[in-house]
Amino acid sequence: MSGHVPIMVQKVTGFFQGAPDGVIVDGTAGGGGHLEALRLSFPDRRLVAMERDPVFAAALEQRFRDDPMVTVHNQSYTEVEPLLAAPAAGALFDLGLSSLQLDDPSRGFSHRLDGPLDMRFDTSRGEPMHEALRSMGEAEIADVIYRYGQEGRSRRIAREIRGAMPVRTTLELRAAVVKAVGGNPVKPLSRVFQAFRIFVNDELLQLDRLLAGLHTWIAPLGRVAFITFHSMEDRAVKLLFRDSPHFICTDPPWQLPSPEEVRENPRARSARLRTAVRAS
Numbered sequence: 001m002s003g004h005v006p007i008m009v010q011k012v013t014g015f016f017q018g019a020p021d022g023v024i025v026d027g028t029a030g031g032g033g034h035l036e037a038l039r040l041s042f043p044d045r046r047l048v049a050m051e052r053d054p055v056f057a058a059a060l061e062q063r064f065r066d067d068p069m070v071t072v073h074n075q076s077y078t079e080v081e082p083l084l085a086a087p088a089a090g091a092l093f094d095l096g097l098s099s100l101q102l103d104d105p106s107r108g109f110s111h112r113l114d115g116p117l118d119m120r121f122d123t124s125r126g127e128p129m130h131e132a133l134r135s136m137g138e139a140e141i142a143d144v145i146y147r148y149g150q151e152g153r154s155r156r157i158a159r160e161i162r163g164a165m166p167v168r169t170t171l172e173l174r175a176a177v178v179k180a181v182g183g184n185p186v187k188p189l190s191r192v193f194q195a196f197r198i199f200v201n202d203e204l205l206q207l208d209r210l211l212a213g214l215h216t217w218i219a220p221l222g223r224v225a226f227i228t229f230h231s232m233e234d235r236a237v238k239l240l241f242r243d244s245p246h247f248i249c250t251d252p253p254w255q256l257p258s259p260e261e262v263r264e265n266p267r268a269r270s271a272r273l274r275t276a277v278r279a280s
């Protein structure tokens with residue numbers, strides 16, 4: 001697969017250079033960009049790749065099928081602990097959505113491409129967003145848009161969406177948002193699509209579960225890196241690293257991509273790399 005450029009790849013591999021012996025977990029392996037870089041940087045380490053999307057997981061299994069150092073699991077990162085024989089030396093979580101998912105109209109993540117409003121990472125479980133919408137009232141839709149999209153015009157947008165039901169496709173959702181806000185709707189569109197994606201995948205709950213149990217499967221002095229894309233997930237990681245007795249923030253506690261990287265890969269513009277070390 002190509003089309004997804006891994007973010008801050010050298011910063012990530014450089015950070016894991018200091019990890020103790022043991023496996024490194026790629027908790028969000030996606031198209032395998034970081035996984036490949038970890039494989040090249042650490043040829044003697046075992047790598048455990050977690051990926052919720054069955055299409056990506058199958059592609060990764062195929063790609064690494066002859067590589068005894070890499071195991072791929074089509075599971076959430078919250079399910080990694082029982083798969084480990086010993087606490088991990090490092091873990092990477094590159095949160096959110098891959099550009100390969102965004103650019104595939106059949107997945108329903110993009111407001112620019114026509115497709116079914118599905119938005120699930122794991123298409124084998126749960127219900128697609130267009131199904132979820134059918135049972136949601138206006139107040140619940142507004143709440144989701146406000147909470148997960150941080151969009152101030154959530155009520156007005158929710159009213160249009162309810163009025164346009166059934167909303168089955170990305171372009172139908174787009175039309176309802178455009179009708180509600182008028183003008184140049186790129187920001188509200190991005191926020192509404194982000195909100196629905198976070199909602200349908202229960203992303204913040206997954207992240208909270210991961211953060212609550214992380215210290216139980218990371219080895220003393222093990223290294224943990226998160227790449228976050230919006231303030232809700234970044235704040236959750238920041239608070240854990242700042243307040244938990246189990247983690248020590250690195251100095252600096254976070255890094256941004258260089259201007260050159262952002263120029264070459266615009267998706268990197270909102271990314272932040274947060275790093276910490278498990279206390280000994």
Ligand SMILES: C[S@@+](CC[C@H](N)C(=O)[O-])C[C@H]1O[C@@H](n2cnc3c(N)ncnc32)[C@H](O)[C@@H]1O
Nearest residue numbers: 006028030031032033034052076077094097098
């Ligand atoms: C930003 S992409 C990762 C890209 C990857 N680092 C690369 O270089 O190709 C995030 C990935 O995390 C996956 N994902 C989201 N939530 C997950 C979860 N709870 N457990 C495992 N994977 C998850 C998504 O399906 C997506 O492929």
